[in-house]
Amino acid sequence: MAEQKIPYKIYLEENEMPKAWYNVRSDMKKKPAPLLNPGTGKPMTAEELEHVFCKELVEQELNNDDRYIEIPTEIRDFYKMYRPSPLVRAYCLEKKLGTPAKIYYKFEGNNTSGSHKLNSAIAQAYYAKKQGLKGVTTETGAGQWGTALSMACAYLGLDCKVFMVKCSYEQKPFRREVMRTYGASVTPSPSMETEIGKKILAEYPGTNGSLGCAISEAVETATKLDGYRYVLGSVLNQVVLHQSVIGLETKTALEKYGIKPDVIIGCAGGGSNLGGLISPFMGEKLRGEADYHFIAVEPASCPSLTRGKYAYDFCDTGEVCPLLKMYTLGSQFIPSPSHAGGLRYHGMSSILSELYDEGLMEARSVTQTDVFKAAEYFARVEGILPAPESSHAIKVAIDEAIKCRETGEEKTIVFGLTGTGYFDMVAYGQYNDNKMSDTIPTDEDIAASLAKLPKVNG
Numbered sequence: 001m002a003e004q005k006i007p008y009k010i011y012l013e014e015n016e017m018p019k020a021w022y023n024v025r026s027d028m029k030k031k032p033a034p035l036l037n038p039g040t041g042k043p044m045t046a047e048e049l050e051h052v053f054c055k056e057l058v059e060q061e062l063n064n065d066d067r068y069i070e071i072p073t074e075i076r077d078f079y080k081m082y083r084p085s086p087l088v089r090a091y092c093l094e095k096k097l098g099t100p101a102k103i104y105y106k107f108e109g110n111n112t113s114g115s116h117k118l119n120s121a122i123a124q125a126y127y128a129k130k131q132g133l134k135g136v137t138t139e140t141g142a143g144q145w146g147t148a149l150s151m152a153c154a155y156l157g158l159d160c161k162v163f164m165v166k167c168s169y170e171q172k173p174f175r176r177e178v179m180r181t182y183g184a185s186v187t188p189s190p191s192m193e194t195e196i197g198k199k200i201l202a203e204y205p206g207t208n209g210s211l212g213c214a215i216s217e218a219v220e221t222a223t224k225l226d227g228y229r230y231v232l233g234s235v236l237n238q239v240v241l242h243q244s245v246i247g248l249e250t251k252t253a254l255e256k257y258g259i260k261p262d263v264i265i266g267c268a269g270g271g272s273n274l275g276g277l278i279s280p281f282m283g284e285k286l287r288g289e290a291d292y293h294f295i296a297v298e299p300a301s302c303p304s305l306t307r308g309k310y311a312y313d314f315c316d317t318g319e320v321c322p323l324l325k326m327y328t329l330g331s332q333f334i335p336s337p338s339h340a341g342g343l344r345y346h347g348m349s350s351i352l353s354e355l356y357d358e359g360l361m362e363a364r365s366v367t368q369t370d371v372f373k374a375a376e377y378f379a380r381v382e383g384i385l386p387a388p389e390s391s392h393a394i395k396v397a398i399d400e401a402i403k404c405r406e407t408g409e410e411k412t413i414v415f416g417l418t419g420t421g422y423f424d425m426v427a428y429g430q431y432n433d434n435k436m437s438d439t440i441p442t443d444e445d446i447a448a449s450l451a452k453l454p455k456v457n458g
Contacts, residue, residue: 008091010253012084017076018248020068021241024279024351027286030358031064032237032350033325036312041456044322052219052230054127060238069241078122078155082111083245087253094401096381101404103397104261105417106250106277107384115387115419116273117148117233120242124231125152134227135159139189139214141269141344142168142389143175144419145233150182160184163191163217165344166209167337175423189214196220196318208337211345216318234270235315235324235349243276250414251280261292263400265415267392268296268305268363271349277416278361285360294361296352297392300440302335304328304348305356305363307446312456313347323456326353330449336439343389366395367438372431374398375421387419388427
């Protein structure tokens with residue numbers, strides 16, 4: 001099809017929205033390692049997990065076999081408020097870079113929560129409501145997940161208790177207030193409200209917190225309150241499953257115009273958005289139907305894939321969660337207070353970890369100042385102010401496009417623009433005032449944390 005017929009924005013019709021989530025584990029020859037009970041060292045049973053998570057979400061978490069899992073009508077109806085989301089051809093960016101590459105981005109910021117997180121938030125809140133629960137607890141880094149879950153809980157009439165990483169609680173007050181507007185209670189983590197929070201503060205006085213700390217507090221709270229369960233915004237298999245709507249829509253939109261991507265890029269913290277974006281394409285690669293180059297982009301301040309170890313580790317700093325085999329920096333690793341709060345997690349999705357370990361995708365780490373340089377460039381050229389997390393993908397997409405300019409290759413590049421940065425103006429202000437710095441952990445820092453990994457066979 002002639003290039004000029006490809007619009008700036010490719011919109012799908014409402015009836016083209018996915019009716020089922022795609023489970024990439026079904027096509028993985030080597031499945032992600034199971035969650036382990038830290039006490040017994042044995043795989044967690046559904047019954048054990050149901051003390052923490054909603055029953056139907058546990059079923060999704062453990063389902064390695066079904067390729068497609070139907071999206072309930074109530075969730076699809078909610079999706080229709082902001083989905084299908086547009087796939088945008090970055091014509092202006094291509095022209096500015098002078099590259100023969102064709103660049104597309106899947107924009108997930110067209111909803112009140114401002115990010116892709118709502119795709120899983122409404123699903124998890126729906127299953128909690130269906131189970132007859134009073135409410136849910138959770139953690140949030142930069143606040144996108146907390147905002148999305150607060151919105152979903154308000155829609156369904158559920159209570160929502162959010163533990164927000166302390167540095168983000170202070171850096172991003174507006175996102176905190178959006179959560180409160182939707183009726184959520186928001187507590188800076190670590191806090192004095194939980195036993196784990198008190199312990200962490202005693203051991204690390206003045207700490208800025210981490211996602212691992214906040215997870216511990218949220219899990220403790222959920223297990224102590226009758227009628228509550230814990231929900232997580234990334235890392236888990238169920239979240240990658242829900243986020244597959246991103247990749248499914250992207251694939252449908254590209255196929256509509258006969259476009260096959262060469263490179264697919266996403267930022268990676270816990271792995272939900274990247275996993276969701278690449279899942280259906282990775283499925284083709286796993287089945288031998290097509291090949292793609294996948295790139296996970298993480299912050300140099302928290303480089304779990306590029307500098308971590310593939311091992312069983314606690315999902316949280318307080319060591320109350322199950323053990324997950326993943327690329328990890330150690331559950332005791334507390335990253336520097338970077339502005340990409342959603343990427344400050346010590347480990348990576350077990351799905352992405354396994355795919356990376358098998359050499360099916362690449363990982364790169366980038367520094368904070370380089371990320372904001374790319375974000376500002378993108379904003380001035382494409383007219384969207386991107387979230388700091390998303391800007392990691394933008395940075396590498398620009399790098400790949402420049403390589404094409406130098407080699408003359410006409411590659412098609414697709415990246416995930418997971419959300420907007422309009423609540424991240426403190427960060428942009430620091431960048432514009434030349435007050436932003438890069439903090440990269442030393443080998444000694446990482447080694448000290450990895451030395452505390454639990455002793456597990458596997």
